[in-house]
Amino acid sequence: MHTTVTLKAMKENNEKIAMMTAYDAPGAAVVETGGIDLILVGDSAGMVIHGYDSTVPVTLEDMLLHTRAVRRGAKDTFVVTDIPFLLAHMDIAESMRAAYRVMQEGGAHAIKLEGASQEVMQLTERLTAGGVPVMGHLGLTPQHANVLGGFKVQAKEEEAARQLLKDAEALEAAGAFAIVLECIPAQLAEQVTKHVSVPVIGIGAGAHTDGQVLVFHDAVGFGTGHVPKFVKTYANIYETVAEAVETYVTDVKSGAFPEKKHTFQMNEDVAGRLYKGVES
Numbered sequence: 001m002h003t004t005v006t007l008k009a010m011k012e013n014n015e016k017i018a019m020m021t022a023y024d025a026p027g028a029a030v031v032e033t034g035g036i037d038l039i040l041v042g043d044s045a046g047m048v049i050h051g052y053d054s055t056v057p058v059t060l061e062d063m064l065l066h067t068r069a070v071r072r073g074a075k076d077t078f079v080v081t082d083i084p085f086l087l088a089h090m091d092i093a094e095s096m097r098a099a100y101r102v103m104q105e106g107g108a109h110a111i112k113l114e115g116a117s118q119e120v121m122q123l124t125e126r127l128t129a130g131g132v133p134v135m136g137h138l139g140l141t142p143q144h145a146n147v148l149g150g151f152k153v154q155a156k157e158e159e160a161a162r163q164l165l166k167d168a169e170a171l172e173a174a175g176a177f178a179i180v181l182e183c184i185p186a187q188l189a190e191q192v193t194k195h196v197s198v199p200v201i202g203i204g205a206g207a208h209t210d211g212q213v214l215v216f217h218d219a220v221g222f223g224t225g226h227v228p229k230f231v232k233t234y235a236n237i238y239e240t241v242a243e244a245v246e247t248y249v250t251d252v253k254s255g256a257f258p259e260k261k262h263t264f265q266m267n268e269d270v271a272g273r274l275y276k277g278v279e280s
């Protein structure tokens with residue numbers, strides 16, 4: 001299993017880091033079997049699992065439930081859990097408590113915080129000091145979709161790009177062990193990757209980051225919504241499952257299922273007496 005130390009060594013050795021999300025035990029098991037370096041229990045759960053159109057409605061209880069399931073399914077993989085909407089911006093004690101619960105009750109090995117606000121910087125410092133590895137997340141931060149005007153590419157202009165570079169450096173200085181860059185120009189992601197010593201993991205941030213992350217449902221083609229441009233779909237699970245369900249329905253209607261091998265039997269004498277019992 002990776003640690004924050006081995007992940008940093010991967011950056012130094014130019015070994016790419018492959019991260020994917022998981023939300024439940026079988027999803028975590030299959031991702032672990034596939035050889036993923038680390039699992040993100042993303043608040044994208046709100047969208048791909050719970051059917052919301054943003055990550056804003058996701059609660060700490062949701063994240064705890066998903067994290068526990070993921071840990072049971074993937075016992076040998078480093079697990080990072082998103083701190084959900086606004087919880088990093090409460091009073092410091094409440095924000096610390098959220099991370100405390102994700103680590104102790106959820107069993108996560110690290111937490112992820114969106115943005116570079118003063119609150120996030122202070123929280124990153126205090127959590128790191130207390131022994132909680134913190135992953136940063138810059139660029140498109142979906143919890144801010146309502147102030148960003150939706151899920152748009154970020155930091156295309158010089159001023160915003162320079163600010164993002166500064167934010168990444170500040171996160172590193174505050175103790176972040178890795179940084180996710182979401183939906184930013186590839187040239188900017190490359191600069192950030194060169195300028196910080198911690199692993200940079202991209203999603204929609206081009207090929208020059210230290211690693212990549214994708215949402216499980218996007219990667220395996222089990223999504224129901226819009227598929228962002230940065231996604232590569234490696235399977236078409238939705239179609240496969242839909243075909244299986246359709247065949248099941250057909251079999252039930254026609255009587256082709258269940259067959260004898262799916263059926264339990266009792267002794268024929270006992271069955272005969274039951275029949276008489278019903279008649280008398």
Ligand SMILES: Nc1nc(=O)c2c([nH]1)NC[C@@H]1CN(c3ccc(C(=O)N[C@@H](CCC(=O)O)C(=O)O)cc3)CN21
Pocket residue numbers: 043044047048055140142151152153183215217218223226227228229230
């Ligand atoms: N299924 C899924 N995949 C994700 O990658 C994901 C989630 N959900 N939920 C949380 C966030 C939201 N994300 C998103 C969602 C949509 C776009 C998107 O449609 N972007 C446009 C770019 C628009 C522009 O040009 O500015 C695109 O076409 O890719 C991007 C990131 C990434 N995360």
Ligand SMILES: CC(C)C(=O)C(=O)O
Pocket residue numbers: 021040041042043044045082180182203213215
């Ligand atoms: C898209 C990734 C980085 C994420 O934060 C999530 O899945 O919630």
Ligand SMILES: [Mg+2]
Pocket residue numbers: 042043044055082142
């Ligand atoms: Mg997230």
